Amino acid sequence: xxxxxxxxxxxxxxxxxxxxxxxxxxxxxxxxxxxxxxxxxxxxxxxxxxxxxxxxxxxxxxxxxxxxxxxxxxxxxxxxxxxxxxxxxxxxxxxxxxxxxxxxxxxxxxxxxxxxxxxxxxxxxxxxxxxxxxxxxxxxxxxxxxxxxxxxxxxxxxxxxxxxxxxxxxxxxxxxxxxxxxxxxxxxxxxxxxxxxxxxxxxxxxxxxxxxxxxxxxxxxxxxxxxxxxxxxxxxxxxxxxxxxxxxxxxxxxxxxxxxxxxxxxxxxxxxxxxxxxxxxxxxxxxxxxxxxxxxxxxxxxxxxxxxxxxxxxxxxxxxxxxxxxxxxxxxxxxxxxxxxxxxxxxxxxxxxxxxxxxxxxxxxxxxxxxxxxxxxxxxxxxxxxxxxxxxxxxxxxxxxxxxxxxxxxxxxxxxxxxxxxxxxxxxxxxxxxxxxxxxxxxxxxxxxxxxxxxxxxxxxxxxxxxxxxxxxxxxxxxxxxxxxxxxxxxxxxxxxxxxxxxxxxxxxxxxxxxxxxxxxxxxxxxxxxxxxxxxxxxxxxxxxxxxxxxxxxxxxxxxxxxxxxxxxxxxxxxxxxxxxxxxxxxxxxxxxxxxxxxxxxxxxxxxxxxxxxxx
Amino acid sequence: xxxxxxxxxxxxxxxxxxxxxxxxxxxxxxxxxxxxxxxxxxxxxxxxxxxxxxxxxxxxxxxxxxxxxxxxxxxxxxxxxxxxxxxxxxxxxxxxxxxxxxxx
Numbered sequence: 001x002x003x004x005x006x007x008x009x010x011x012x013x014x015x016x017x018x019x020x021x022x023x024x025x026x027x028x029x030x031x032x033x034x035x036x037x038x039x040x041x042x043x044x045x046x047x048x049x050x051x052x053x054x055x056x057x058x059x060x061x062x063x064x065x066x067x068x069x070x071x072x073x074x075x076x077x078x079x080x081x082x083x084x085x086x087x088x089x090x091x092x093x094x095x096x097x098x099x100x101x102x103x104x105x106x107x108x109x110x111x112x113x114x115x116x117x118x119x120x121x122x123x124x125x126x127x128x129x130x131x132x133x134x135x136x137x138x139x140x141x142x143x144x145x146x147x148x149x150x151x152x153x154x155x156x157x158x159x160x161x162x163x164x165x166x167x168x169x170x171x172x173x174x175x176x177x178x179x180x181x182x183x184x185x186x187x188x189x190x191x192x193x194x195x196x197x198x199x200x201x202x203x204x205x206x207x208x209x210x211x212x213x214x215x216x217x218x219x220x221x222x223x224x225x226x227x228x229x230x231x232x233x234x235x236x237x238x239x240x241x242x243x244x245x246x247x248x249x250x251x252x253x254x255x256x257x258x259x260x261x262x263x264x265x266x267x268x269x270x271x272x273x274x275x276x277x278x279x280x281x282x283x284x285x286x287x288x289x290x291x292x293x294x295x296x297x298x299x300x301x302x303x304x305x306x307x308x309x310x311x312x313x314x315x316x317x318x319x320x321x322x323x324x325x326x327x328x329x330x331x332x333x334x335x336x337x338x339x340x341x342x343x344x345x346x347x348x349x350x351x352x353x354x355x356x357x358x359x360x361x362x363x364x365x366x367x368x369x370x371x372x373x374x375x376x377x378x379x380x381x382x383x384x385x386x387x388x389x390x391x392x393x394x395x396x397x398x399x400x401x402x403x404x405x406x407x408x409x410x411x412x413x414x415x416x417x418x419x420x421x422x423x424x425x426x427x428x429x430x431x432x433x434x435x436x437x438x439x440x441x442x443x444x445x446x447x448x449x450x451x452x453x454x455x456x457x458x459x460x461x462x463x464x465x466x467x468x469x470x471x472x473x474x475x476x477x478x479x480x481x482x483x484x485x486x487x488x489x490x491x492x493x494x495x496x497x498x499x500x501x502x503x504x505x506x507x508x509x510x511x512x513x514x515x516x517x518x519x520x521x522x523x524x525x526x527x528x529x530x531x532x533x534x535x536x537x538x539x540x541x542x543x544x545x546x547x548x549x550x551x552x553x554x555x556x557x558x559x560x561x562x563x564x565x566x567x568x569x570x571x572x573x574x575x576x577x578x579x580x581x582x583x584x585x586x587x588x589x590x591x592x593x594x595x596x597x598x599x600x601x602x603x604x605x606x607x608x609x610x611x612x613x614x615x616x
Numbered sequence: 617x618x619x620x621x622x623x624x625x626x627x628x629x630x631x632x633x634x635x636x637x638x639x640x641x642x643x644x645x646x647x648x649x650x651x652x653x654x655x656x657x658x659x660x661x662x663x664x665x666x667x668x669x670x671x672x673x674x675x676x677x678x679x680x681x682x683x684x685x686x687x688x689x690x691x692x693x694x695x696x697x698x699x700x701x702x703x704x705x706x707x708x709x710x711x712x713x714x715x716x717x718x719x720x
Contacts, residue, residue, distance in 0.1 A: 240627060248627075251642060252714045255625055256687055257694055278642050441694065465685060465716065473684040476696040569694045 003111070004028040005216040006068030006520040011040070012110045012132065014125060016201050017058060017117030021132045026111050032523070033608065035499035035533055036067030038094045038454070040112050041083025042540045045092055046612075048116070051547045055087045055193070056175070056200040058118040064105070064206070065112030069513075070501025071103035072217060072520050074227055075234070076294030077502045078103035086192030086455060087177040088353065088409055089431040091545040093192035093455030094498065099184030100164040100210075100292045102501045107211035119202035122173075124152065128209040137204045144346040145169045145182040148205050156207065167205035168195040169348025171396040175199060176407040178353035182345055185289065186299070186315035190350035192432065192455035218522030226515035233509045234296050241298045241505060246319040247277025253319070257441030257569030261327040262382055263359035264426060264438055264560055267568025269327045275334050280316060283334070289315070296506045302338055309335030314342035323436040324355030329362060330382025343389050347396035354395070356433040357410040358388055360425045361402065369421045376400045409433070411558070426561045429554035432456065440563065441570035443483045444474070447582060451487075451555045451597075453541040459491035469493050469510050469527060478573045484582040488589030492534030499533060536607045539599045542592075543612045552597035555583060618654075618707040621647045622663065624674065625714050626686065631669040650705055656690070657701035659711070674713055687714045 003009020003026050010023045034043045041063040053059045062084045069077045080102035083094040105113070109130040122141055126133045140148050148167040156163065166183030172195035179195030180188045217223055234241070240248065253259045254272040261269045273279060284305050290297035304312045317325065317337045325331060325340035344351045364370045365380035372379065378387045394403030405413045410433060414425035427433050432455045439446030444460050452458035466473055471489050474482045493510050500517065507513050514530055517523065556562065562576045584594045591603030601613045624644045636644040650659055657680060664671040671677055674686055681697070682688060688700050689712040
């Protein structure tokens with residue numbers, strides 16, 4: 001035991017240009033200021049990536065960090081966060097993955113890793129009980145993430161859950177802007193092209209052995225008690241997660257007008273009950289594949305038992321993948337979503353950005369903007385799942401005109417094509433796409449996605465359960481005032497969660513999470529302390545982004561993303577009517593300048609970020 | 617007297633007894649004839665009185681409002697909570713009760 005309670009006490013540094021590795025101590029002061037996960041990520045990002053460094057430059061940093069609850073025994077706590085300057089927004093951002101890695105990293109003796117430089121040839125980092133090795137993996141070039149995992153296991157002689165492996169696929173190697181880091185058989189850190197940054201550093205994979213390093217827990221009995229309470233909450237929360245997976249909420253999303261259908265050209269998808277979690281789990285064969293010490297165990301592998309993909313085996317699509325490869329592309333065959341989910345994961349692609357990009361391309365084909373000449377023969381019509389499979393492969397390899405065009409994401413592709421098609425693309429002006437929802441029926445999340453500094457949602461779960469942090473629920477989900485006000489008040493707790501190394505699905509109650517944190521660390525933190533850490537993360541990232549070229553006028557949705565639904569439960573709702581007012585209200589409540597959106601000096605001082613004032 | 621329906625998408629399964637149609641474990645549909653002038657709030661209160669799962673998961677009788685974690689839709693349109701409660705029900709009206717969702 002080296003560090004403060006809850007911490008391994010070391011950060012691993014890796015210079016991929018030279019192959020040099022060393023470690024730095026993580027002291028209690030740093031731990032209390034940044035906690036871990038995204039907190040540690042934005043600390044290193046800000047300190048070590050100055051303006052002028054581009055996402056693909058060797059000087060960019062790729063920071064993987066776990067948190068104090070990972071590996072502590074808190075159910076499902078093995079999450080790690082990846083922070084970097086990413087290619088989708090060309091700004092800072094963060095993304096998380098569950099599975100086993102976060103816990104194994106700590107058991108190997110490290111709270112986090114900072115990669116810098118770029119290797120001249122493809123390499124893999126292996127971490128085992130404090131020791132590290134950089135292996136030449138030129139023979140893995142072009143392999144998909146499943147092949148990489150299988151081959152590395154064979155080469156290392158690893159069995160079962162001895163190791164956790166996260167890798168990039170062909171997409172990350174080829175600089176596809178929305179490449180993901182994929183591991184533990186289907187878990188992804190996907191947003192803002194973290195896999196492309198990994199590819200730019202020629203880092204093909206990272207392997208963490210389950211190690212023997214332990215860390216101190218301040219009050220094990222209190223932790224046990226809080227953990228048990230947390231489990232009870234997780235067990236009964238919302239649509240039964242363990243029973244139906246996140247796809248259990250699919251029909252609810254549809255019912256509320258927030259299911260993305262055919263690139264937002266409609267909200268109608270009447271066969272939703274043949275695509276939801278309940279359908280999948282009552283029609284297909286299911287085998288549980290739980291994450292590290294997770295009794296909720298919502299992750300399963302499925303074997304398709306009917307339809308054209310009968311016999312296909314893959315991880316069960318989470319809600320976002322169901323939406324991406326179901327309604328978004330006009331597909332109504334549940335088995336096909338299993339196939340396309342595995343295909344996108346295998347290639348190392350973010351299903352969110354990939355599906356918005358392909359949904360737009362299909363609309364372009366249907367309306368005659370693209371022809372079979374542009375698609376090299378693919379009839380890219382709604383519901384052509386085999387066409388989508390082929391297109392995913394071309395994108396991952398940047399193959400052909402369309403594969404290369406779409407590999408840069410929907411904002412850049414649509415601007416290049418221009419004309420009316422430019423208005424059909426769904427994105428924010430910072431460059432990122434939303435999660436796979438139709439946010440025109442979920443304003444909290446639309447607004448959050450546009451003003452976020454993380455490249456994805458930052459503040460809310462779409463406004464879900466504010467009462468858990470003592471905030472009033474929104475009474476009108478389409479009120480410009482209520483939405484912008486709640487988002488500002490809510491902002492902080494979510495980023496705090498992402499500092500801890502926990503899975504939010506297994507740990508849905510912030511107050512119980514705090515109990516766990518206090519039991520592990522011996523701190524006596526309140527909800528207010530948690531919000532302060534989260535807001536510190538948000539503000540540091542925001543200053544980073546302004547220094548790297550972000551503009552307040554980019555905090556808005558594209559024409560289609562901010563359009564008025566023509567049918568469905570949210571028909572006629574117009575968020576853009578008072579967009580400027582929402583922004584100003586939000587900026588004021590966040591302690592930012594109401595016109596420029598820049599954090600005010602007093603806001604930074606209050607968050608112990610006074611040293612950033614000179615940078616604005 | 618108008619006949620209306622309440623479509624619970626709240627995983628109540630067979631909890632509503634033989635009175636509900638269930639197309640799946642997720643959905644339970646009740647069809648009810650109500651007095652002229654009945655509002656949505658009055659109907660939800662009556663259902664919470666008649667069916668314990670509705671009182672436990674959907675409508676809080678003591679506060680006379682929906683639980684914060686459910687969303688109500690009237691005739692396939694999202695509606696402000698306050699407008700829902702005072703809406704006088706007409707023949708063929710349909711209230712849909714959804715649980716809040718997170719995504720994933």
